[in-house]
Amino acid sequence: MTVLQDSDAAAAGAADPSGDTRSRVAELHDIREQVVAGPSERATEAQHAKGKLTARERIALLLDEGSFNEVEPLRRHRASGFGLENKKPYTDGVITGWGTVHGRTVFVYAHDFRIFGGALGEAHATKIHKIMDMAIAAGAPLISLNDGAGARIQEGVTALAGYGGIFQRNTRASGVIPQISVMLGPCAGGAAYSPALTDFVFMVRETSQMFITGPDVVQAVTGEQVSQNGLGGADVHAEVSGVCHFAYDDEESCLEEVRYLLSLLPANNREMPPAQVTEDPASRRCEDLLDLVPADGNRPYDMRAVIESLVDEGEYLEIHERWATNVIVALARMDGQVVGIVANQPQALAGVLDINASEKAARFVQMCDAFNIPILTLLDVPGFLPGVDQEHGGIIRHGAKLLYAYCNATVPRISLILRKAYGGAYIVMDSRSVGADLSYAWPTNEIAVMGAEGAANVIFRRQIAAADDPEAMRQRMVKEYKAELMHPYYAAERGLVDDVIDPAETREVLIRSLHMLRTKHADLPQRKHGNPPQ
Template identity: 65%
Template sequence: MASLRQGHRKLRDEIVAGDSRALDRQHALGKRTARERLELLLDPGSFVEVDLYRRHQVHSAHLKARPHTDGVVAGSGTIEGRRVFVYAQDFSIFGGSLGDAHASKIHKVMDLAMSTGSPLIALNDSGGARIQEGITALHGYGGIFRRQVAASGIIPQFSVIMGPCAGGAAYSPALADFTFMVRDTASMYLTGPDVVEAVSGERVSHDELGGADVHGSRSGVATLVYDDETTCLHDVRYLVSMLPGNNLDPAPRTPECGAQHDERPSLAELVPAEPNRPYDMRDVVAQLVDDGAYFELHEDWGRNILCAFARIDGELVGVVGNQPMVLAGVLDRVASQKAARFVRFCDAFNIPLVTLVDVPGFLPGTEQESAGIIRHGAQLLYAYCEATVPRIQVILRKAYGGAYIVMDSRSIGTDLSLAWPTNEIAVMGAEGAVNVLFRRELAASADPGARREELVAEYATQYLHPHYAAERGLVDDIIDPARTRMAVAAGLAMLREKRHRPAARKHGNIPL
């Protein structure tokens, strides 16, 4: 027995230590090893590994080596004491490529995550499907995708790209709830630079084709982008610690901090009364939430809308807000898609929604129309209409046209609609309305400029005064801006026991 124990310990130590030359090559690329990443991600000493001794069963001249783990470290650990399941692809073994044994390990931890109601975290660093294993590698990817879809809306799924993620493997991050990428070392694409050049003649680098900044600012596949692995994994830990472990458990709370009695006079100074003057919605959010702390998603994609997690009086909320600093805060196809996915995540995991409205409308133009702004705008509309979590709308300034409806208006089911005295809720602004309604009168006027000013003032007085919507029950209260945090906190407390009985149907058909 002593001899067997010694042999077992030696083998285990060798497997965990890995090939020193391969690990040196990983470090030379500016990347940590799979196990080093897990040490940063998980609480110290909490990792429990599964299938350490797993090896592929392919007997081929092209795949003679049979290293243990088969290129992926899989198991479970804790983050801030809460259970998670994780797998980390090991680029030092077969380039982290996925074969049958590799995929089976991933399937196992995914099944365990689902059965225990625990978040799933994938650390991707892989050359893609293992060519030597042929169709079984593709079958392995299919099993991952099927499990991700089955887990969607039941457990939070995190994908962290820390190296290459090519071909079919890229669909896994696309199916995850949150995708993190590290600059310079991470890349993600369906077809690599060589294939692109062969097919189209275009020469492009890995980073130009699918680097972190491409997916963080242009494609929107990456939720968050970082300069280094340490900061990236720190934020993965932080986000996991904020969110519920599954769709049945409540999100972790922090102690109440008296938000219902916390007046913030600076809010009135942050937002100009003039409807066309810009300001940063982030400043408003910082005054609204506990300790001014919020976690923004997709910061560089769809920047005309803001989506963030924060706490109000200790309760986790999802905040959606138009951003007047970018395109005057209009809704376009990208902003609509970004906000729709965020709203659906919050609804799936019972996270209340706070929507801050200052929107002049949808972005006009042939590019937006031909690119499907109607369909993308309908996605946001569908997401809000479908949401059953507590929903609070705050209209800070202007709310025009269809964009007002889409931004969680009373008509599509918000639970509580609050408005500042500066609110202007209408089909369009006064000047635009006058140009449409009184076009002939203005053309026939001896002094069109003066007459336009008179008509604009009349229209604003009649239709754009702060109480117009409140008198018709479309706004529940007109509040002092300084009392916004107090009113939202009180509203959340009022709606905390909200219940909803879903209709008997398989599922709806969101306009994707």
């Protein structure tokens, strides 16, 4: 059914304005029912058969009930030829609009795979451009529910130009509003660059894939045989490439976690993250920390247990949980206020920094700084990972990314040294010398250029070699070096640590410090933008 447009209909309306208006309103409701129903029951059944929800079902799960306001539901493409002239469905394969999550406004667009496989054409892209512009203007988060087959081949270069407009807006919105990409189907070719430009990427196992060139092209060019999931599935991007921040088994769990993430983020870079009332006392002692972290620097422990003890109700959201596991980045609350946590993980590679861990932490620090989230850094780091692969892979350049991110951050920054903090890794992990507002340490801390064993072998090499009992001499020199330069109060005596604190009092000390720093104001030098290491 189409809207009345001919002159006879107009004349009839002039003759009977009341009846014409009612008939047109009735016809409008019929059209809207068609829009909501989608192209056909068969197309919906095919979507469900793949284990996937429809675009409107996904929006209903993401947003608060009844809050969705659709924009341009009646939009159709203007293309002709190649069979498109007889296929002009409403929405043109993408649903756009705004609604609320936990009562806060968000903007959303969702590819409808039932229409042209969710492929992007000119009208499709224009709708996305509009909703992105609205999100930027309103200062509200933007969520994309991606399930599309790439550019619409029948529309040629105009479809490709549509992607360029999306990328430009992704970049303009970066650091201004939170951008979240939820991958719920295929995303191939240039289309994959839009999620890569956003702040967070969610994926669902088995049903979502991302790659620049598909398995067929890979096999033709390199001879390698790989499935779509093996090339660009959720687990690959969550564990190997680091493209995906979160991976889930089903769409319902995925979208629920998107809602949780939004509860920890501000609407835009001019606001603070939403606070919540907590029943977890700020003065709660963490007695478990006294036994949790071994004083012996060579014994591993789970840093996640430390985080659970410190944060409200032991609840936090770990980001990039399965990639670069030697460093943990997470969002949590302390006394109801959101805080970003960067922590070495002694259970993985002894908590050293390597290429991937440096990139992971640097991106997180930049995100926190962009959205006014204070940063808490928990140090237990023996240094950077040595090796030819690391050096040739650019550990200098990648480690500098983390250093740049911390030095550039103006949000409140607190560091806590639990145990080891050696060499350049100590400096990079938000030491006082690179601008941490406050630096605390536990009595188990060891801050030095390197471990005592290595230091003694370098400094006292000749004495050890000339001794009658070299091993006894070496042990004596190690003990002497520790006593002189690595005792728990050495850095505090020189003002590089603000205080050495009782581990059981850590939560209370950190919360008091965060409250004091809440009004911190720091300006960077005026410039167009920095030139961070790449």
